[in-house]
Amino acid sequence: MRIIIVGAGLVGLQLARRLIEEKHDVSIIEANEERARHVSNRLDCMVLHDEGNSASALEEAGIARADALVCVTDSDEVNMIICGLAAEYNGLLKIARVRNDEYVRRNFQNIGEKHSAMGIDFFIHPDVEAARSTLDAIGHGAVGDILSFAGTDYELGSVDIGPGSPFNGLVLAEFRTALEGESLVALLERGGECILPDGTTKLAAGDRIYLLAKEEVLDKGFRLAGGTGKQIRKIGIVGGGRLGSLIAAGLLRAETGESRQKKTGRDIISFLKTFVPRSFRNLIIIEQDYGICKDLAARFPEALILNEDISDESFVAEEKLDGLDLIVTATDHQELNIITAVYLKSRGVQKAIAMVTGSGYAAIARRLGVDVVIPMKSVVVDSILSKLIGGGVKGLHRIGDGSVNILEIVISPQSQAAGKALKDFRLPEGALVMLVDPTSRAPGTSAEQSGESGGAGYSPGDDFIPRGDYVCTPGHRVLLIARPGAEAEITKIFGEKQ
Numbered sequence: 111m112r113i114i115i116v117g118a119g120l121v122g123l124q125l126a127r128r129l130i131e132e133k134h135d136v137s138i139i140e141a142n143e144e145r146a147r148h149v150s151n152r153l154d155c156m157v158l159h160d161e162g163n164s165a166s167a168l169e170e171a172g173i174a175r176a177d178a179l180v181c182v183t184d185s186d187e188v189n190m191i192i193c194g195l196a197a198e199y200n201g202l203l204k205i206a207r208v209r210n211d212e213y214v215r216r217n218f219q220n221i222g223e224k225h226s227a228m229g230i231d232f233f234i235h236p237d238v239e240a241a242r243s244t245l246d247a248i249g250h251g252a253v254g255d256i257l258s259f260a261g262t263d264y265e266l267g268s269v270d271i272g273p274g275s276p277f278n279g280l281v282l283a284e285f286r287t288a289l290e291g292e293s294l295v296a297l298l299e300r301g302g303e304c305i306l307p308d309g310t311t312k313l314a315a316g317d318r319i320y321l322l323a324k325e326e327v328l329d330k331g332f333r334l335a336g337g338t339g340k341q342i343r344k345i346g347i348v349g350g351g352r353l354g355s356l357i358a359a360g361l362l363r364a365e366t367g368e369s370r371q372k373k374t375g376r377d378i379i380s381f382l383k384t385f386v387p388r389s390f391r392n393l394i395i396i397e398q399d400y401g402i403c404k405d406l407a408a409r410f411p412e413a414l415i416l417n418e419d420i421s422d423e424s425f426v427a428e429e430k431l432d433g434l435d436l437i438v439t440a441t442d443h444q445e446l447n448i449i450t451a452v453y454l455k456s457r458g459v460q461k462a463i464a465m466v467t468g469s470g471y472a473a474i475a476r477r478l479g480v481d482v483v484i485p486m487k488s489v490v491v492d493s494i495l496s497k498l499i500g501g502g503v504k505g506l507h508r509i510g511d512g513s514v515n516i517l518e519i520v521i522s523p524q525s526q527a528a529g530k531a532l533k534d535f536r537l538p539e540g541a542l543v544m545l546v547d548p549t550s551r552a553p554g555t556s557a558e559q560s561g562e563s564g565g566a567g568y569s570p571g572d573d574f575i576p577r578g579d580y581v582c583t584p585g586h587r588v589l590l591i592a593r594p595g596a597e598a599e600i601t602k603i604f605g606e607k608q
Contacts, residue, residue, distance in 0.1 A: 112176045113498065114139065116162035116192055117183035118149040120468060120487045121207065125180065125494055126153055131595050137171040141183075162192045178203040178498055182490075186210045190230060197229040205232045205497055207490065209352065232497050239489045240465060241356040244438060247463055247482040248342070248361070256482075257507055259518065259589060262547045262573045263324045266296065266509070266516070272336025273315040283309035289334060291327035294575050296320045296544050296591050297514055302473075304513050306540045306591065320509060322544050322575065342435045342461070343392065348420050348450055349441035350397035350406045353465065357438060358395055362412055394434070396420050420450050432458035439464045448475045455479060469508070503601060504587065508594075515592055516544075522606040523584040533578035538599045541592035546576050548586050 111134045115122050118140035126136050126149070136155040139162045140146040146159040160167035162183060173179065179196050181189035181204075189206040196202055246256040246265075257266040271277045276288045282295055297320035298305040298313075305311070313319065321331050345361065347354045393413040397403050403417040418425045426432070437454045439447035444466040451462035452475075463482040466472050472483040488508055496506045496518075505518035521528060527535060532543060582588075582604070590600060 111135065111178060111498065112172060113137070113178045113180065114168070114171045114173060114176050116140075116179070116181045116189070117207075118142075118145050118157070119182065119184065121182045121490050121494075122180075123149055123153070124468070124487060125182070125491050126155060128491065128495060128594065129498070130155060132597050137176075139167050139171055163188055163195060165195055168192075168196060173199060173202070176202060178205065180205045180494060180498070182207045182494075193230045203232075203498070204230050205234060205494055206230045207234045207236065207494075209236060211235075211352070234490055234493050236486055236490045237353045237356050239493055240353055240484050240486045241360055243484050243489060244357050244440075244463055244465075244482075245360045247484075248345070248436065248438075257509065257516065259505075259545070259547070261549060261587070262545065264322055264545050264573055264575075265325060265328055266320055266322050266544075267328045267332070268299075268509075269319050269321050269331055269335045271313055271315055271317045271319065275315070275336045276334055277313050277319075278315045280313050281309070282307055282311045282313065285313075289323075289327065289331050291323060291330070292575055293321055293323035293327050293331065294544055296322050296542070297509065306514070306542070306593075344394070344433065344435050345392070346394045346396060346431060346434045346437045346454075346459075348396045348437065348439045348447070350395050350399075350402045350415070351440070351442060354395065354397070354438075354440040355406065355409070357440060358393060358406075358410055358413060361393060362410055394429075394431075421446070426454070426457065434459045436461045436463070438462075441465075444471050448478065448480065451475070451480045452478050503597075503605060506597070513593065515594055515597070517590045517592065517597060517600060518587060519590070519601065519604050520587050521582050521584050521604050525582075525584075525605055526603050527582040528584050530582055531578065532576060532580050532582065535603070537590075537603070538592060538596040541590055541596055541600060543576055543580075543588050543590050545573060545589040546580060546586055547573050547589075548583070549573075 113129055113134055114137045115126055116139045118138050122138065126138055129136050130153060138149055138153070138155060138157045139160055140149060140157065141161050143159050146157055150157040156171065158167055158171055162181065173196060176199070179193065179202055181192045183189055186208045189208060193204040193206050196204055246258050259265070280288055285295060286293070295307055298307045298311060299318040300314070300316070321328060323331060347358055393410070394416060395406055395410070395413050396416045396418055397406060398417070398419050400417050403415050406413070407415045416429060418429070420426070431454060434454070437451060437459050439450045439462070441447055447464040447466060448471065451464040455462050461481045463484065464475050464480045465484050465486055466475055467485065468487045469485045472485040475483045492507050496503060503517060503519045507516040508514070509516060537543070588604060592600060
């Protein structure tokens with residue numbers, strides 16, 4: 111694909127790097143001269159130092175031949191204007207990063223679905239994506255990173271193995287003897303290295319595994335690995351800005367139910383998939399800005415709003431924050447988020463979730479003991495990539511240290527894999543089909559017509575972890591784990607012909 115990226119900040123740079131890895135033709139437009147020079151020295155692609163809302167710059171970047179335009183400048187208005195300038199080019203996919211809730215509120219249908227409103231095919235809202243990830247983690251007790259897949263009962267959770275765990279010393283071929291129920295160990299992190307395991311891999315204390323299972327099995331896996339299983343009753347959020355208020359609204363909406371939804375109407379929170387612990391009782395929001403605190407108090411009368419500086423040690427002691435079960439640090443400063451999370455855990459807070467900019471800081475935060483880390487820029491990049499790849503790809507997620515991808519792809523009738531068993535063809539080295547969702551068949555197709563069970567031994571209509579005898583059925587959605595760089599080959603095997 112020929113892709114033009116406008117804006118070479120952290121998101122633009124990371125997105126371009128991953129697209130270039132996949133052999134896409136990338137052009138970048140950046141208004142800041144120093145930033146443009148920095149990107150030009152690091153990436154093998156065309157970099158133009160110019161304004162993105164310049165028609166001549168778009169033409170020089172090859173807009174007439176491009177397949178997609180991605181606008182990720184620091185300005186919502188500029189991103190939307192640039193997409194508007196490109197509206198005359200038929201067949202061009204236009205994606206804009208937009209942070210303003212009001213802009214997105216008028217075009218809700220564009221979150222996750224293509225409708226081409228305002229000349230923009232997809233809006234990407236960074237805070238919504240990060241809030242979803244946070245609420246997923248809270249719903250599972252903040253015991254590890256959680257990745258949910260829409261339309262399935264399975265989730266992928268990171269599980270840290272303790273010294274006294276029955277998983278310690280266990281060979282993966284015997285894993286199901288320790289954990290009853292359908293599950294799959296998809297990835298292993300050990301000593302800073304990500305390993306795609308096989309049946310001979312032996313687990314050890316200190317390992318972090320990524321376990322694919324249904325919620326009840328995953329929760330049992332957390333407990334067996336050495337988790338405390340303590341109920342989350344009191345949650346604190348540090349930072350009451352856009353992201354912090356989204357997380358608070360997601361928690362309180364799920365707790366107060368339909369009455370609150372009727373009162374507020376259809377707002378941006380309705381797009382958050384919330385998994386809120388049933389034991390949740392109290393919410394405290396800590397914000398240094400008095401004006402933001404006044405707004406939070408009006409919006410969330412159920413919560414305790416504290417207008418304080420979290421770095422003030424005396425305040426932490428006076429308000430007895432060490433009695434919190436969970437702290438979520440969601441300020442605009444990632445270093446403060448990490449330090450606050452680590453400090454409050456040292457004071458007795460049971461669990462901590464921290465927002466960081468990218469995967470580099472995420473690795474540091476995890477090593478310092480933060481239970482769940484949300485790398486916001488990576489979340490945005492994954493969302494954009496899932497819209498760009500095409501070929502039936504419905505989602506792309508980077509996990510671990512960023513060196514492993516999860517792909518969601520719908521099997522095309524014209525694909526190489528259609529009608530074949532998994533054991534009858536070769537996937538790229540290290541790639542593995544983790545999960546099959548048979549309910550995503552084409553509309554109007556019956557279970558019998560699609561053969562949605564995937565063959566003998568599979569229950570019709572149920573998601574399942576496939577064996578080698580699974581027959582790849584057009585319309586089924588498959589989830590694969592693979593190293594970066596394998597996306598093109600995987601879409602060639604399972605997806606639509608490009």
